[in-house]
Amino acid sequence: xxxxxxxxxxxxxxxxxxxxxxAAGIASAQIPVSPAKAAAPAARVEYPSSRLANIRDLKIDExxxxxxxxxxxxxVLIKLGVRVQGGVGPDGDIVGFSTVCPHKGFPLAYNxxxxxxxxxxxxxxxxxxxxxLQVWGQAxxxxxxYVLRIDDKGDIHAEGIDELLxxxxxxxL
Amino acid sequence: MAYKRQIDRxxxxxxxxxxxxxxxxxxxxxxxxxxxxxPTNKQGGAAPDQNAFNADLSKQQPAETANWYAPSMYxxxxxxxxxxxxxxxxxxxxxxxxxxxSVRGARMAxxxxxxxxxxxxxxxxxxxxxRYGQMQPTSWDDALDLVARVTVGVINExxxxxxxxxxxxxxxxxxxxxxxxxxxxxxxxxxxxxxxxIHNRPAYNSEVHASRDMxxxxxxxxxxxAELADTIVAVGTNxxxxxxxxxxxxxxxxxxxxxxxxxxxxxxxxxVEPARIVxxxxxxxxxxxACEVEAGKDRVMHLAINSGTDLALFNAWFTYIVEKxxxxxxxxxxxxxxxxxxxxxxxxxxxxxxxxxxxTVDQIRTSAEWIAEPKLGGARRxxxxxxxxxxxxxxxxxxTNGALVNVAxxxxxxxxxxxxxxxxxxxxxxxxxxxxxxxxxxxxxxxLLIEGKGGVHHIWGCDHYKTTLNAFKFKQAYKKRTxxxxxxMLTAPYGDRPAMVRAIISAIKKGGLFAVDVxxxxxxxxxxxxxxxxxxxxxxxxxxxxxxxxxxxxxxRYMDPPGQAMPDCLIAARIANHMERVLREQGKAxxxxxxxxxxxxxxxxxxxxxxxxxxxxxxxxTYERLRAMGTNGFQEPAVDFKDGKIIGTKRxxxxxxxDSKDGKAAFMATRWRGxxxxxxxxxxxxxxxxxxxxxxxxxxxxxxxxxxxEFVMDRFPYPFIQMNPQDxxxxxxxxxxxxxxYNDNGSTQAIVYPTPTAKRKQTFMLFGNPNGVxxxxxxxxxxxxxxxxxxxxxxxxxxxxxxxxxxxHLSFKSQEYAV
Numbered sequence: 001x002x003x004x005x006x007x008x009x010x011x012x013x014x015x016x017x018x019x020x021x022x023a024a025g026i027a028s029a030q031i032p033v034s035p036a037k038a039a040a041p042a043a044r045v046e047y048p049s050s051r052l053a054n055i056r057d058l059k060i061d062e063x064x065x066x067x068x069x070x071x072x073x074x075x076v077l078i079k080l081g082v083r084v085q086g087g088v089g090p091d092g093d094i095v096g097f098s099t100v101c102p103h104k105g106f107p108l109a110y111n112x113x114x115x116x117x118x119x120x121x122x123x124x125x126x127x128x129x130x131x132x133l134q135v136w137g138q139a140x141x142x143x144x145x146y147v148l149r150i151d152d153k154g155d156i157h158a159e160g161i162d163e164l165l166x167x168x169x170x171x172x173l
Numbered sequence: 174m175a176y177k178r179q180i181d182r183x184x185x186x187x188x189x190x191x192x193x194x195x196x197x198x199x200x201x202x203x204x205x206x207x208x209x210x211x212p213t214n215k216q217g218g219a220a221p222d223q224n225a226f227n228a229d230l231s232k233q234q235p236a237e238t239a240n241w242y243a244p245s246m247y248x249x250x251x252x253x254x255x256x257x258x259x260x261x262x263x264x265x266x267x268x269x270x271x272x273x274x275s276v277r278g279a280r281m282a283x284x285x286x287x288x289x290x291x292x293x294x295x296x297x298x299x300x301x302x303x304r305y306g307q308m309q310p311t312s313w314d315d316a317l318d319l320v321a322r323v324t325v326g327v328i329n330e331x332x333x334x335x336x337x338x339x340x341x342x343x344x345x346x347x348x349x350x351x352x353x354x355x356x357x358x359x360x361x362x363x364x365x366x367x368x369x370x371i372h373n374r375p376a377y378n379s380e381v382h383a384s385r386d387m388x389x390x391x392x393x394x395x396x397x398x399a400e401l402a403d404t405i406v407a408v409g410t411n412x413x414x415x416x417x418x419x420x421x422x423x424x425x426x427x428x429x430x431x432x433x434x435x436x437x438x439x440x441x442x443x444x445v446e447p448a449r450i451v452x453x454x455x456x457x458x459x460x461x462x463a464c465e466v467e468a469g470k471d472r473v474m475h476l477a478i479n480s481g482t483d484l485a486l487f488n489a490w491f492t493y494i495v496e497k498x499x500x501x502x503x504x505x506x507x508x509x510x511x512x513x514x515x516x517x518x519x520x521x522x523x524x525x526x527x528x529x530x531x532x533t534v535d536q537i538r539t540s541a542e543w544i545a546e547p548k549l550g551g552a553r554r555x556x557x558x559x560x561x562x563x564x565x566x567x568x569x570x571x572x573t574n575g576a577l578v579n580v581a582x583x584x585x586x587x588x589x590x591x592x593x594x595x596x597x598x599x600x601x602x603x604x605x606x607x608x609x610x611x612x613x614x615x616x617x618x619x620x621l622l623i624e625g626k627g628g629v630h631h632i633w634g635c636d637h638y639k640t641t642l643n644a645f646k647f648k649q650a651y652k653k654r655t656x657x658x659x660x661x662m663l664t665a666p667y668g669d670r671p672a673m674v675r676a677i678i679s680a681i682k683k684g685g686l687f688a689v690d691v692x693x694x695x696x697x698x699x700x701x702x703x704x705x706x707x708x709x710x711x712x713x714x715x716x717x718x719x720x721x722x723x724x725x726x727x728x729x730r731y732m733d734p735p736g737q738a739m740p741d742c743l744i745a746a747r748i749a750n751h752m753e754r755v756l757r758e759q760g761k762a763x764x765x766x767x768x769x770x771x772x773x774x775x776x777x778x779x780x781x782x783x784x785x786x787x788x789x790x791x792x793x794x795t796y797e798r799l800r801a802m803g804t805n806g807f808q809e810p811a812v813d814f815k816d817g818k819i820i821g822t823k824r825x826x827x828x829x830x831x832d833s834k835d836g837k838a839a840f841m842a843t844r845w846r847g848x849x850x851x852x853x854x855x856x857x858x859x860x861x862x863x864x865x866x867x868x869x870x871x872x873x874x875x876x877x878x879x880x881x882x883e884f885v886m887d888r889f890p891y892p893f894i895q896m897n898p899q900d901x902x903x904x905x906x907x908x909x910x911x912x913x914x915y916n917d918n919g920s921t922q923a924i925v926y927p928t929p930t931a932k933r934k935q936t937f938m939l940f941g942n943p944n945g946v947x948x949x950x951x952x953x954x955x956x957x958x959x960x961x962x963x964x965x966x967x968x969x970x971x972x973x974x975x976x977x978x979x980x981x982h983l984s985f986k987s988q989e990y991a992v
Contacts, residue, residue, distance in 0.1 A: 044179075044181055044182075045181050045182055072232075072233035073233065085174050085982065086174055100236075102243065103274075104236055104237050104273070105234075105235065105236035105237060105238065105241075106236050109992045111991050111992055113991070114986050114987065114991070116986060116991075118990055118991060118992050119990075120992070121236070122273075122421055123413070123459065123462075123463050123466070123990035124990075125986075125988075125990055125991075127175075127984035127986055129984070130174075130175055130982060130983065130984040131174040131175035131177070131982070132175055133175035133888070133982075133983065133984045134175075134888070135984045135986050135987075135988060136459060136870060136988035136989075136990075137276065137870070138273075138274075138275060138276050138279075138417070138870075139243075139276065140243050140244075140245035140246075140274075140276055140279045140280050140283075140884065141177075141178065141243060141244065141245065141884065142175040142176060142177060142884075145177070161181060162177040162178075162179055163177050163178060163179075163180070163181075163244070164178075164180055164181055164182070164183065164243065164244050166241065166243075167233050167234035167235065167236075167238055167241050168230075168233055168234065168241070169182060169183050169185055169219075169230055169241065169242075170181070170182035170183075171181040171182060172181075173231050173232065173233065
């Protein structure tokens with residue numbers, strides 16, 4: 001987890017000084033508003049781009065613990081060994097998910113035999129090969145999945161999440 | 174890809190948001206929630222002094238936090254004509270669910286009518302009438318005038334037996350004390366309607382006649398009993414999926430051993446252990462799996478009986494338990510009667526039961542030991558019996574129900590802590606009506622409608638096309654009859670009311686049927702109707718109901734109904750007002766006078782006229798008092814009002830006095846007689862597949878709204894049929910393929926869900942789905958009291974097509990939790 005935490009820290013630092021905030025600045029400069037008013041916030045939160053791992057770090061069906069968009073938001077990267085919708089990498093088989101159950105916040109465990117993430121709290125299970133679709137369960141949303149980008153060096157970067165994370169009313173705190 | 178909302182933040186509930194008591198309106202468990210509302214131009218902040226939770230929301234909140242809500246718990250709705258933010262989140266302080274939200278209830282906000290967020294725009298906003306060949310909007314007065322004139326016209330021609338009614342009898346959405354009372358007062362008070370049926374069965378009858386006839390009301394314990402029981406016996410109930418938070422919050426702690434301290438506190442020196450559980454179900458369900466995960470396989474006994482043979486098993490338990498002397502003799506002597514007669518009549522050996530049920534003698538013997546063998550030191554084993562549709566909609570309903578109550582009575586398990594013999598329930602309850610004026614057995618209303626009887630049909634929150642037996646043939650006959658009326662309505666100008674009514678009555682005399690549908694959304698049977706009347710649902714009106722442990726609460730109105738929609742109770746009252754007016758106009762003052770007493774302005778007026786004035790203990794109960802009792806309410810019946818609180822009743826029959834003239838519960842003779850409903854035995858012989866059927870976690874008494882919900886329709890665009898993979902290979906079908914299920918009763922469709930745990934030739938299909946009606950293949954066969962038998966259905970299956978495009982991205986992995 002140390003290595004993992006370092007990558008997250010790098011991502012957070014980048015976020016705090018990064019390009020996302022600049023965009024908001026430009027917007028406020030262009031629109032003449034009374035000085036008392038804050039700049040209009042973006043419709044969606046600004047996600048950090050965080051390096052989570054390199055594709056060499058991943059072995060088929062061995063989930064790699066990561067955290068995104070910050071250290072308090074655990075997740076996994078998984079190389080599934082089969083091409084899936086939404087998968088990235090040369091084989092289209094790398095996916096990343098939050099591992100906090102969107103029902104009541106219990107930690108999900110990976111079941112290799114059918115590539116699902118399972119919740120010990122109330123038995124919900126999510127299909128890693130189907131975009132985190134809840135196979136069965138109590139959550140009212142499918143599992144938050146990372147938007148991943150792989151650069152020329154094979155580094156895997158997370159750059160967004162497609163559902164609200166459990167336990168926070170903004171994905172980026 | 175799986176459906177994702179792409180929502181990554183939500184408005185924060187401000188400190189001064191309004192908070193309303195809410196009880197989930199979908200299932201019987203009635204989980205407590207709160208609805209928070211606040212103006213759209215305001216929001217709370219992350220700092221503790223800026224939000225309703227007094228919490229630092231700039232930090233990740235832990236598991237089971239009360240300080241979070243999912244996107245499905247949020248919406249923007251109208252309240253007193255103004256847009257407001259709405260959050261409906263589970264209440265941690267509610268004893269029922271302790272903060273748990275099910276996959277259904279935790280979507281209440283998202284399932285609300287919102288023009289701002291485009292949710293549930295299917296909701297009916299205006300009265301609609303068949304005009305110029307399609308449904309068109311009109312005013313309440315116009316629609317009700319037409320309904321009243323046709324209904325009075327039919328009574329003039331055919332008497333009150335020409336008026337047919339289908340009406341909810343339950344609590345929660347599409348029901349509640351206000352609305353059952355109003356419809357009851359209209360049809361059983363002002364009129365004496367005999368041709369009436371209930372939402373899910375073709376006659377006006379109890380699903381649990383036997384238990385009531387024995388003097389044992391079916392909701393006799395409290396949810397805490399599931400935490401106190403030594404053994405839980407679950408018959409035909411898949412509680413994890415259909416009473417989810419009752420199971421999670423009260424059964425699981427006992428299975429895990431987490432309620433041992435509670436048991437010790439309650440029972441003193443009596444030996445206590447984590448619970449054992451006996452599950453009677455021909456199918457392995459996720460409930461069986463969850464019990465094994467929590468209690469360990471050695472404390473879970475799944476009795477996968479031959480479908481429909483429960484009765485033989487219960488009679489064998491009864492016989493064996495009495496033989497071993499594991500009965501509560503003092504209780505039997507003091508509080509029951511007919512024990513010896515029932516014992517003699519029901520005598521069934523372990524061998525005989527094994528032959529009928531397909532179980533082994535050992536399984537039956539061991540399960541009887543788990544139920545009744547005294548504990549160390551001779552203490553009576555505390556066993557709770559719970560049953561639901563596997564029994565209720567199963568073979569020989571009346572006797573099977575009685576046979577299970579026999580076992581509970583013999584072992585002294587009714588009215589005692591850790592006991593009870595209870596139905597698990599579907600909707601909440603909320604029944605308050607004058608007595609049904611018809612006979613017993615009640616009329617088989619669907620059959621009469623198919624045969625051409627009746628002239629006008631009033632439908633309240635029911636959808637026969639979707640949720641009845643023999644649905645395929647019913648639909649064919651019903652469409653033909655209502656089309657006769659639709660066709661003549663095209664021949665008269667809509668505005669010429671006398672001519673229009675004459676045309677309708679003439680078509681009715683030729684076998685036509687005029688149909689009025691009161692509902693919150695367009696329904697399948699609504700396609701055949703001539704008038705739609707838009708109703709309000711829970712939260713758009715104040716609504717009272719009680720849950721599976723008789724816990725009564727008030728859901729407070731937190732938003733406006735869509736458009737002109739009104740609470741059902743006020744719709745019933747306005748129908749009565751219009752019928753009174755039309756009768757007076759026709760010079761029938763005496764008849765008109767019967768429709769007096771419907772001058773209610775609000776749902777509270779209906780509540781005071783009904784529950785408060787008529788229900789047992791109702792005089793202690795008012796809206797104001799219920800509001801103060803919050804989401805915990807009280808357990809019916811109320812017995813007092815003291816120190817600002819309504820005092821309720823934790824368990825029924827704690828004094829050993831039952832619901833009969835002499836206060837004794839009666840054992841019942843319940844002999845096994847095979848497949849009871851006419852035609853079932855032949856159907857089993859003729860068709861290869863058992864089409865067992867029921868509900869699933871995601872779609873359970875919420876399909877009427879879910880049909881317009883992306884999250885649910887993405888997962889199950891069609892009903893599934895679980896099938897053994899070897900059967901699939903023989904039929905040459907793959908996961909997700911669309912198949913036709915057919916027999917002599919009709920045909921329907923489903924998508925194939927491979928299920929290795931399914932027995933060969935035994936499928937399980939999702940019931941009551943709008944996109945594949947399982948009831949189409951269910952025969953008209955009923956029991957002697959006109960209770961349907963949905964579960965024992967046999968049919969053939971053939972492939973229609975490869976998986977439709979909307980199905981291809983789905984997962985067909987096992988639904989069982991596994992690590």
